[in-house]
Amino acid sequence: MFKYGYIIVPSIIMGFTSRVFMLRVDYRQYPSYPQGVLSHLTLGMIAAALGSVAVPAIVSNEFSAFTFLSLAAQQFRDVRSMERQSLDNIEPTELVQRGTAYIEDIAKAFEARNYVTMLVSLITSIAIYVLGNLEIPKIYAITGGIIISIITFLILNKSISRQKIEGIADVIPATISFKGPMLLVNDIPIMNVGLEASREIYLKNGVAVEIIPHDKNAVSTLSSIGQRQAIVHNASVLLGIRKDVDEPDFMPIARRNSDTGSIVVVMVALEPDVECLVEAVKKTLIIESTARKPLQSHIGRKVAD
Amino acid sequence: MDIGVKDTILAIITIDKSKVSGGSVPTFYAKDMEEQKKIAFNISKITTGMIHDLENGCLVVVRH
Numbered sequence: 001m002f003k004y005g006y007i008i009v010p011s012i013i014m015g016f017t018s019r020v021f022m023l024r025v026d027y028r029q030y031p032s033y034p035q036g037v038l039s040h041l042t043l044g045m046i047a048a049a050l051g052s053v054a055v056p057a058i059v060s061n062e063f064s065a066f067t068f069l070s071l072a073a074q075q076f077r078d079v080r081s082m083e084r085q086s087l088d089n090i091e092p093t094e095l096v097q098r099g100t101a102y103i104e105d106i107a108k109a110f111e112a113r114n115y116v117t118m119l120v121s122l123i124t125s126i127a128i129y130v131l132g133n134l135e136i137p138k139i140y141a142i143t144g145g146i147i148i149s150i151i152t153f154l155i156l157n158k159s160i161s162r163q164k165i166e167g168i169a170d171v172i173p174a175t176i177s178f179k180g181p182m183l184l185v186n187d188i189p190i191m192n193v194g195l196e197a198s199r200e201i202y203l204k205n206g207v208a209v210e211i212i213p214h215d216k217n218a219v220s221t222l223s224s225i226g227q228r229q230a231i232v233h234n235a236s237v238l239l240g241i242r243k244d245v246d247e248p249d250f251m252p253i254a255r256r257n258s259d260t261g262s263i264v265v266v267m268v269a270l271e272p273d274v275e276c277l278v279e280a281v282k283k284t285l286i287i288e289s290t291a292r293k294p295l296q297s298h299i300g301r302k303v304a305d
Numbered sequence: 306m307d308i309g310v311k312d313t314i315l316a317i318i319t320i321d322k323s324k325v326s327g328g329s330v331p332t333f334y335a336k337d338m339e340e341q342k343k344i345a346f347n348i349s350k351i352t353t354g355m356i357h358d359l360e361n362g363c364l365v366v367v368r369h
Contacts, residue, residue: 181358194356194364195346248355248369 004056007128010142014149015048015121022113043079047114051121055129076114083107096236096252101226105287116156124149166282168218173274174208174264185264186210188257198249205242207274208266209281216304217293219261224290228254231265231284238280240270314365315354318345321362
């Protein structure tokens with residue numbers, strides 16, 4: 001088997017490296033560090049190994065070995081459900097919940113990244129094998145394979161990267177006011193705040209933004225409750241939320257202006273800095289499954305006229 | 306499964322008896338707005354509900 005060591009080893013290394021690059025531990029702290037990260041690195045290693053042995057297996061006429069790739073697909077579906085389950089389990093303990101749409105999106109991203117790892121090592125091994133048959137020194141074949149794998153990784157990573165809110169909408173600061181007990185943001189009624197003390201806190205520490213969609217596609221995407229929940233979750237993580245479990249008054253809210261389709265987000269932050277809220281909202285990912293594109297249909301375009 | 310009292314009026318606190326007639330919701334009568342606010346605040350803390358103002362002398366505590 002080690003006849004093909006020059007194919008398998010570089011492929012595993014490239015696949016594993018691609019997984020490391022895709023594993024970003026940032027402010028979201030997801031995957032959780034260090035244990036979550038370790039389990040994902042291990043799974044990445046397995047994915048890389050599976051991708052890299054496929055070509056040598058076929059070359060050695062071991063066709064049954066190829067079916068292991070389908071086993072791998074099964075395994076990565078389990079990764080998705082594992083992530084989903086784990087996030088679902090901690091969801092009730094979140095002060096501002098992620099929402100099921102966001103959880104599904106995170107789980108999907110983990111599954112997709114494992115496929116990228118597997119494809120990178122598969123393509124590396126194919127490239128090294130093909131170049132190796134060209135009567136050139138093995139070291140050139142390996143170098144060529146590594147270059148191809150880097151290109152593959154960059155293309156795949158680009159193709160699975162998600163859009164951000166700033167790509168589909170403008171985010172501008174909005175004003176908070178009260179009409180009696182009714183909380184208004186840019187004159188859109190949000191909710192009834194009965195307690196005077198709470199109203200004062202809203203006026204003092206409240207920050208609000210309006211998200212104005214660029215087109216009809218964006219209107220449709222932003223109308224999703226899951227997308228809005230992801231926005232408020234992200235904003236409250238980044239700005240710090242001034243709220244506890246017994247203060248439902250300060251639950252961050254994203255409401256839709258039914259006339260225009262724009263969204264207003266209001267929250268009470270520990271540090272009421274509206275510029276930061278604008279940035280936080282802009283940087284929120286668009287949840288893949290909530291994205292809608294009515295303008296790509298004949299009816300959608302006709303309605304938009 | 307999540308079983309509990311949700312999205313319902315938990316209590317009505319009023320200074321105007323004529324605005325509330327008997328029903329299934331606990332109703333508290335306050336002598337002035339000061340006392341009304343105090344009762345509403347306490348009930349909201351006890352039930353983790355939110356206080357809403359109906360602008361007719363009644364406050365309601367709702368759990369969302």
